[in-house]
Amino acid sequence: MYLVAPAPARQAGLLGRHFLKVSDFSSGELAAVLRLARFLKARPSAEQRALLRGRTVALLFEKPSLRTRVSFEVAAAQLGAETLFAHGSEFMVGARESPEDAARVLSRYVDAVVVRTHEHEPLERFAAAATVPVLNGLSAQAHPCQALADVLTVAERFGEIAGLRIAYLGDARNNVAASLAEAAVMLGATVHFGCPPSHRPSESFLEQLTHLGRVSDGSARAFSNPVRAVRGVDAVYTDVWTSMGEERYRELNEALLRPYAVTEELMAYAAPHAIFLHCLPAHRGEEVSADVIDSPRSAVFDQAENRMHAQKALLVSLLTECKGFPV
Ligand code: CP
Numbered sequence: 001m002y003l004v005a006p007a008p009a010r011q012a013g014l015l016g017r018h019f020l021k022v023s024d025f026s027s028g029e030l031a032a033v034l035r036l037a038r039f040l041k042a043r044p045s046a047e048q049r050a051l052l053r054g055r056t057v058a059l060l061f062e063k064p065s066l067r068t069r070v071s072f073e074v075a076a077a078q079l080g081a082e083t084l085f086a087h088g089s090e091f092m093v094g095a096r097e098s099p100e101d102a103a104r105v106l107s108r109y110v111d112a113v114v115v116r117t118h119e120h121e122p123l124e125r126f127a128a129a130a131t132v133p134v135l136n137g138l139s140a141q142a143h144p145c146q147a148l149a150d151v152l153t154v155a156e157r158f159g160e161i162a163g164l165r166i167a168y169l170g171d172a173r174n175n176v177a178a179s180l181a182e183a184a185v186m187l188g189a190t191v192h193f194g195c196p197p198s199h200r201p202s203e204s205f206l207e208q209l210t211h212l213g214r215v216s217d218g219s220a221r222a223f224s225n226p227v228r229a230v231r232g233v234d235a236v237y238t239d240v241w242t243s244m245g246e247e248r249y250r251e252l253n254e255a256l257l258r259p260y261a262v263t264e265e266l267m268a269y270a271a272p273h274a275i276f277l278h279c280l281p282a283h284r285g286e287e288v289s290a291d292v293i294d295s296p297r298s299a300v301f302d303q304a305e306n307r308m309h310a311q312k313a314l315l316v317s318l319l320t321e322c323k324g325f326p327v
């Protein structure tokens with residue numbers, strides 16, 4: 001029996017590419033990966049074990065992880081690939097040797113490398129020297145694998161992303177906000193950032209989003225009033241107020257971001273059908289109240305599950321020609 005991936009992924013030409021930020025892909029390529037994710041999610045995983053048989057995926061993480069590590073390990077296992085994991089005590093990009101040398105060495109051993117780093121720039125140097133696909137498993141600047149799962153979840157709930165309005169409340173300069181916004185505008189959604197001026201995305205990033213949304217009719221706008229950001233939207237997203245590596249700003253963030261906490265009162269301004277999204281881990285009573293994240297409107301565990309399906313599609317797209325696969 002053969003499992004045949006849908007044709008659009010094959011046309012996308014993603015074989016051998018890196019995925020450091022969502023906009024490394026075109027809108028069409030992003031849509032193709034999402035179609036493949038939905039296809040694979042709907043098929044029994046037992047049919048997929050030959051897709052990456054004999055391949056090895058390295059996971060090199062400088063920072064803690066539950067979802068990213070486990071969802072990649074399970075995704076790879078269900079596709080028949082081996083994984084190996086090294087944590088920060090054994091691996092830091094650029095610590096024992098240059099990012100370029102580490103990338104050249106690892107490219108001789110494994111078929112793909114998933115890296116979770118602090119700074120984004122050494123990851124770019126690592127990827128530029130690697131001869132196998134490098135996937136960003138979270139850097140200070142971007143969390144593109146999370147964004148794939150986010151838009152997959154929204155697409156499952158609403159059928160289409162184009163034309164939807166998504167509000168992101170809190171630290172709108174962080175990795176999750178940046179990648180979500182790129183994916184959403186590339187697929188034709190309108191993104192409302194609700195944040196104080198201190199946590200507003202840079203003007204240059206807002207301009208990039210305008211550019212990315214030009215073809216799909218997506219757009220992004222920042223509001224300092226949380227109610228204006230949320231009014232009438234289809235989805236409300238938040239993330240921790242203080243990202244990993246930024247702990248020195250914790251008290252300041254708490255003081256500045258408190259008005260942007262997602263509570264039932266704030267959710268009442270969103271559309272009646274609006275869903276709540278969070279990449280997790282979450283802090284109930286800080287960026288989100290328990291009555292929102294634990295309510296029927298919350299899609300956070302679908303998002304977490306979709307990490308695995310989206311990353312399966314990503315691995316298959318980057319490591320194969322998506323032709324017919326023996327299973
Ligand atoms: N959402 C996410 O990336 O979770 P982890 O930090 O647990 O991987």
Ligand code: NVA
Nearest residue numbers: 174176239243244280
């Ligand atoms: N913005 C958060 C996301 C964690 C998944 C962080 O970088 O810590």
